[in-house]
Amino acid sequence: MARDSQAALVALNRFGLGARGGASGDFLNAASDPRGFVKAELARPNGVLLEVPGLQSTPALGKAVFDYQFEIQQARDAAAKSAAPATEGQPPPDAKAQRRNLSLNSIAMDMAPREPSKEQPAKPPDNPNAAMAPAEAMRPNAPKPPPAPLNIIQKTFRAEALARLQRAVMADCGFTERLVVFWSNHFCISANKGGPARMWAGSFEREAIRPHVLGRFGDMLKAVEQHPAMLFFLDNQQSLGPDSRAGKNRNRGLNENLAREILELHTLGVGGGYSQADVTSLANIITGWTYAGRLGQLGAPGSFVFNANAHQPGAQRVMGKIYDAPDVRQGEAVLADIARHPSTAKFIATKFARHFVADDPPPALVARLADVFMRTDGDLKALATALVDSDDAWKAPLSKMRSPYEFLVAAGRLLAQIPNDPGRYLGGLNALGQPLWSPAGPNGFPDTDAAWAAPEGIKLRLDISAQIASRLADGVDPRDLLELVAADAASSETRKTIERAESRQQALALLLMSPEFQRR
Amino acid sequence: METTMGCCEDMRSLVTSRRALLLGGASFAAWAYLPKFARAADGRDPRLVVVILRGALDGLATVAPIGDPDYAGLHGSIALSSSGPNAAVGLDNFFSLHPAMPEFARMYREKKAAVIHAVATSYRDRSHFDGQDVLESGFAGPGRVQSGWLNRALEGLPKGERVTSGLAVGPTTPLVLRGAAPTVGWAPVALPQAAEDTAMRLVELYQHRDPALANALKQGLALDKAAQGDDMKPKPGTNGVAAMRLVARGAAKLMAADDGPRIGALAFDGWDTHANEGGPVGRLAQLLGGLDGALAEFETGLGPRWRDTVIVVATEFGRTARINGTQGTDHGTGTIALVAGGAVKGGRVIADWPGLKPASLYQGRDLAPTTDLRAVMKGVLKDQFGIAEKVLAENVFPDSAPVKPMQGLVG
Numbered sequence: 031m032a033r034d035s036q037a038a039l040v041a042l043n044r045f046g047l048g049a050r051g052g053a054s055g056d057f058l059n060a061a062s063d064p065r066g067f068v069k070a071e072l073a074r075p076n077g078v079l080l081e082v083p084g085l086q087s088t089p090a091l092g093k094a095v096f097d098y099q100f101e102i103q104q105a106r107d108a109a110a111k112s113a114a115p116a117t118e119g120q121p122p123p124d125a126k127a128q129r130r131n132l133s134l135n136s137i138a139m140d141m142a143p144r145e146p147s148k149e150q151p152a153k154p155p156d157n158p159n160a161a162m163a164p165a166e167a168m169r170p171n172a173p174k175p176p177p178a179p180l181n182i183i184q185k186t187f188r189a190e191a192l193a194r195l196q197r198a199v200m201a202d203c204g205f206t207e208r209l210v211v212f213w214s215n216h217f218c219i220s221a222n223k224g225g226p227a228r229m230w231a232g233s234f235e236r237e238a239i240r241p242h243v244l245g246r247f248g249d250m251l252k253a254v255e256q257h258p259a260m261l262f263f264l265d266n267q268q269s270l271g272p273d274s275r276a277g278k279n280r281n282r283g284l285n286e287n288l289a290r291e292i293l294e295l296h297t298l299g300v301g302g303g304y305s306q307a308d309v310t311s312l313a314n315i316i317t318g319w320t321y322a323g324r325l326g327q328l329g330a331p332g333s334f335v336f337n338a339n340a341h342q343p344g345a346q347r348v349m350g351k352i353y354d355a356p357d358v359r360q361g362e363a364v365l366a367d368i369a370r371h372p373s374t375a376k377f378i379a380t381k382f383a384r385h386f387v388a389d390d391p392p393p394a395l396v397a398r399l400a401d402v403f404m405r406t407d408g409d410l411k412a413l414a415t416a417l418v419d420s421d422d423a424w425k426a427p428l429s430k431m432r433s434p435y436e437f438l439v440a441a442g443r444l445l446a447q448i449p450n451d452p453g454r455y456l457g458g459l460n461a462l463g464q465p466l467w468s469p470a471g472p473n474g475f476p477d478t479d480a481a482w483a484a485p486e487g488i489k490l491r492l493d494i495s496a497q498i499a500s501r502l503a504d505g506v507d508p509r510d511l512l513e514l515v516a517a518d519a520a521s522s523e524t525r526k527t528i529e530r531a532e533s534r535q536q537a538l539a540l541l542l543m544s545p546e547f548q549r550r
Numbered sequence: 551m552e553t554t555m556g557c558c559e560d561m562r563s564l565v566t567s568r569r570a571l572l573l574g575g576a577s578f579a580a581w582a583y584l585p586k587f588a589r590a591a592d593g594r595d596p597r598l599v600v601v602i603l604r605g606a607l608d609g610l611a612t613v614a615p616i617g618d619p620d621y622a623g624l625h626g627s628i629a630l631s632s633s634g635p636n637a638a639v640g641l642d643n644f645f646s647l648h649p650a651m652p653e654f655a656r657m658y659r660e661k662k663a664a665v666i667h668a669v670a671t672s673y674r675d676r677s678h679f680d681g682q683d684v685l686e687s688g689f690a691g692p693g694r695v696q697s698g699w700l701n702r703a704l705e706g707l708p709k710g711e712r713v714t715s716g717l718a719v720g721p722t723t724p725l726v727l728r729g730a731a732p733t734v735g736w737a738p739v740a741l742p743q744a745a746e747d748t749a750m751r752l753v754e755l756y757q758h759r760d761p762a763l764a765n766a767l768k769q770g771l772a773l774d775k776a777a778q779g780d781d782m783k784p785k786p787g788t789n790g791v792a793a794m795r796l797v798a799r800g801a802a803k804l805m806a807a808d809d810g811p812r813i814g815a816l817a818f819d820g821w822d823t824h825a826n827e828g829g830p831v832g833r834l835a836q837l838l839g840g841l842d843g844a845l846a847e848f849e850t851g852l853g854p855r856w857r858d859t860v861i862v863v864a865t866e867f868g869r870t871a872r873i874n875g876t877q878g879t880d881h882g883t884g885t886i887a888l889v890a891g892g893a894v895k896g897g898r899v900i901a902d903w904p905g906l907k908p909a910s911l912y913q914g915r916d917l918a919p920t921t922d923l924r925a926v927m928k929g930v931l932k933d934q935f936g937i938a939e940k941v942l943a944e945n946v947f948p949d950s951a952p953v954k955p956m957q958g959l960v961g
Contacts, residue, residue, distance in 0.1 A: 483762060483763060483766050484766060484770075485765075485766045485767070485768075485769035485770035485772075486770050487766075487770070488763060488766045488767045488770045489767065489771055490770075492744045492748070492749060492752060492767070492770075493744050495744070496744035496745070496748060504723070504724075504725065504728070505696065507679065508679075509679070521758075521759055523755055523758040523759050524755060524759065527751055527752075527754070527755040529677065530822075531678065531748075531751065532604055532605035532606075532678050532747070532819060532820070532821065532822035533604045533605070533678065533679075533682070533817075533819055534679055534682075535819075536745070536747070536748050536751070536819070537679070539744060539748055540748065540751060540752055540755065543752050544755065544759075545755075545756070545759050545760040545763065548763070549760070
């Protein structure tokens with residue numbers, strides 16, 4: 031087959047996570063069969079699953095976080111009782127300590143090549159005035175006291191992040207990982223909501239998103255809305271049917287948060303034909319959708335349960351249809367119906383095309399994707415396949431900025447650096463405004479070019495690129511890397527800029543910032 | 551380090567937590583067994599510092615052949631002159647030194663500094679990367695070798711005259727010091743995020759290829775400056791005058807210690823002066839001032855060790871003899887090497903001067919090289935550390951037997 035470098039760029043950047051360095055041959059493979067290169071991953075449905083030894087199920091993680099928080103609370107109570115100063119010395123149960131270790135510099139450290147000779151531990155000399163003691167003026171460099179040990183929440187978050195990052199850096203094309211990120215952002219939770227959210231951010235994606243990325247939208251929808259992480263994030267565990275036994279006893283009632291976002295953000299979209307009455311009805315319908323707590327009265331701690339005591343009894347009308355099942359099936363029936371609603375098809379198709387192709391995607395492409403979604407009853411593999419099969423998706427100019435996540439992962443792939451510590455990447459994502467699993471609101475991270483091409487963001491990317499380059503340029507030739515990134519699809523200006531850079535470091539930083547690397 | 555906007559505060563502050571010591575191949579156990587170095591013959595305790603100027607220094611602008619009748623015409627508006635304001639400092643009847651280097655001029659007068667002119671590596675093309683590869687690897691051509699001549703020199707030291715690990719200054723070990731022999735690394739805090747030169751090159755690329763990104767980046771750079779509050783303050787970076795001094799001060803302190811590294815290597819960026827190079831004042835003058843300050847910092851910081859020290863300053867190639875249309879110079883060939891230090895037999899410009907007549911120029915463009923840079927390096931290594939000529943010709947600079955060590959540079 032003829033070699034098509036421009037199509038290879040589309041395959042690797044628009045659909046994938048960028049060419050890997052080393053001897054991967056990614057660019058050549060993509061150039062010889064661009065669509066086949068992208069679609070190969072779709073043929074391996076189980077390849078989307080992320081099963082890594084040590085990563086635990088949501089209930090197991092739930093029990094651990096409940097126990098941890100209970101211990102902290104007990105210690106606090108004991109301290110308060112003995113009138114001692116509050117919980118000093120207690121590890122903070124929140125994310126602050128975790129963020130402390132994140133730094134831009136450490137991304138570069140993480141990506142730095144690890145020569146065997148450098149693996150030896152750095153033992154300080156006995157004599158403080160010896161050769162390696164920093165000069166007086168460099169005092170800030172003095173070794174810092176060791177950081178406090180990570181608590182269970184921090185450890186879990188880092189392990190989940192590491193597993194995801196490693197998968198992303200190693201994936202063949204990265205198309206299915208891109209799909210995971212897309213759906214995970216569509217059905218986002220925020221780890222900043224609190225301990226359980228941080229604990230579950232990774233398992234939520236592994237359990238509710240990944241199994242369905244090449245399956246049915248309706249199945250993903252149900253898995254997401256019944257996942258403890260989502261129920262916690264959007265407060266549904268607090269929502270009580272006003273006429274339920276628990277609602278009457280406790281004089282508390284409905285919380286519409288999850289119901290509203292299901293209709294507005296997860297399925298029909300704003301203007302998708304629902305009313306406030308529909309929101310209220312749906313909120314009533316999903317009362318009782320919660321998870322079992324530490325004591326396990328309703329079930330295994332941390333597992334999804336339907337609490338009939340909290341459920342609003344009676345039939346409800348949503349979008350003109352009556353739902354009268356007496357239990358969890360009432361809500362499941364609503365989800366199944368709105369999952370195949372034409373508004374949902376249109377909303378998903380638009381978002382999908384916007385993410386992969388252009389901020390204002392070709393209307394014909396959106397229409398085709400919506401049609402596929404409707405015809406196949408929300409078959410997401412068919413949707414992804416239709417996208418890759420569409421000529422529109424290949425013809426549109428590469429005009430979108432890579433998101434910070436895509437950028438950092440692409441850099442890691444190109445430089446063949448498999449992360450072994452997530453802190454570096456997490457720090458870079460924080461700095462660039464896309465902290466992992468922590469968008470500012472339930473609408474997720476923005477997905478338009480303007481969001482990521484902002485002045486401060488670009489300047490920060492340049493700083494990060496320079497940092498990465500200062501660690502990694504030795505031992506690589508940026509001219510060779512440009513061949514891996516874009517080959518003859520590279521513009522002559524980019525080629526010249528890299529060739530004329532005055533050092534490898536500068537050339538690598540410029541390559542990472544080039545339009546060929548930043549745009550997709 | 552200046553803190554910028556709130557969103558980056560976390561990151562910026564943590565940049566300063568860069569580990570002081572980046573152990574590059576440092577084998578502590580081996581180090582501990584190494585005897586204190588002293589030359590068996592005369593008890594000297596020599597030091598060697600290699601300074602690499604990345605981007606190709608204009609040797610004709612630094613040590614100007616004012617006595618050459620063709621010089622002023624070729625270098626045009628940026629040529630140095632021996633009279634007027636900012637006059638060049640006469641080194642002999644023929645060569646004058648850039649006025650931005652008073653410390654080097656003093657060392658020269660004290661016969662502790664020398665210039666080798668019309669010098670080049672064996673590389674004859676014009677790629678920075680390949681040129682730096684040749685300069686640092688010590689091989690005759692670019693070959694992506696993963697060890698440098700200074701590291702192999704450490705390995706080639708006579709038995710019993712082993713020195714402690716080489717010191718690599720900066721965020722990474724320069725190729726010249728990479729290899730099997732142990733090295734330690736050190737970097738001052740807050741080395742550049744992105745040098746201004748890199749940012750400007752990127753703006754240029756974006757202007758041609760991606761105007762939206764060009765605008766965003768320009769605004770981002772302006773924001774950054776505003777946040778730093780002081781436009782005039784030199785930005786942190788290896789090409790800032792203050793930063794060069796800072797780097798040298800730290801390295802000198804480490805190397806001055808009794809059990810400190812005897813050999814060090816560092817690199818300064820920013821010498822690729824294609825446009826607005828400047829003459830006695832301007833961009834190149836600033837860089838040369840930084841280099842001059844760095845040499846002075848080594849002299850001060852090494853204290854009594856300065857007596858036995860040689861600093862060699864080298865660059866990957868030179869620049870065109872004739873200035874270009876943008877008041878700068880392009881990639882050329884012949885350039886200079888500088889040596890300074892208490893162990894240098896200085897007060898001389900060493901040159902087999904080829905002349906600047908059109909017919910004498912290399913490819914009609916460049917100062918023709920008449921001295922192989924390897925001869926300079928070999929001469930220094932031989933005299934400072936007693937490394938045998940055979941080892942220099944076979945291991946340190948492979949296949950370089952015809953290039954004889956320069957005699958009498960050190961002593």
